[in-house]
Amino acid sequence: MTSPCLPRPITDAERFTCRDAVADGLTAAMIREEFARWLRRTTSFEQTRIHDVVLAVNEALANAAEFAYRRGPAGTVGITAVRDHGRGTLTVTITDQGLWREVDPLRRRRSRGRGIPLMRTLADGVVIDTTAPGTRVCLRFDDRR
Template sequence: MTEQGDSAAAFAKIGVIAGPELASQIRQELAHWLQQYFLLDAEKSSDVLLAVYEALANAAEFAYDGADQPGPMHVRAAHDPDTSVLTVTVSDEGRWRVKDQNVHNPARGRGIPLMHALTDRTEIDSTPAGTEVRLHWDDIAQNCGSRTT
């Protein structure tokens, strides 16, 4: 679902089953939305898509680890034209995975630091009801000619 409200363009995918294939599909749909509504250079667009994909991949891989079947993940993106801030929120209804201190794998554990590096601000809130990752980018210009199709 893609929406445009009075003050900001918005993107939402709610209740998508957490899985790597659907995370990739959401990334593609978000890329199209970004291209349609915002004036982003290739580097900034890549930063947004990679950070969001890392949050989606974490939800798909870890949120429902040990569950009988994967649960939902949700993606919401909105732009505030008054502050020029783009915010993408990725959330799940699973459990935060506590890192096993006895297992060291140098190829793992880079997603959250990468999200912090690619955004202007990253916030992660984990509760028993799930995890919410909020990714923020400042100074994002909206395409003035954009319209909902």
């Protein structure tokens, strides 16, 4: 079985890229594990920080897998992580081509809706762009925290 994602280095930064992966739970888990291995190799983050980064990225991947393509055929998810040593940042961008789901606060289940607040707590910066086509979640993690 070949890996669906291949990390590759770029000049002055290190990059992990996975494009056009099937947006489902199994693939999201595989991407998460590959990303975690890459993160351990390319950063000097403490173990707790690595867990925080992986958890935030997993939330974004899980949201894309669960919600982006609810009203149509299965779609894809992509992830790009760039380690910029000069700036002391790790930037992770998760994208899909699906539809953003606005949640009515009155209909929200108590057991749901914690992923985005969790991402905002774990990352040093979060930008969520829901303009068409699809959704783009950008997570920034600074070396110093």
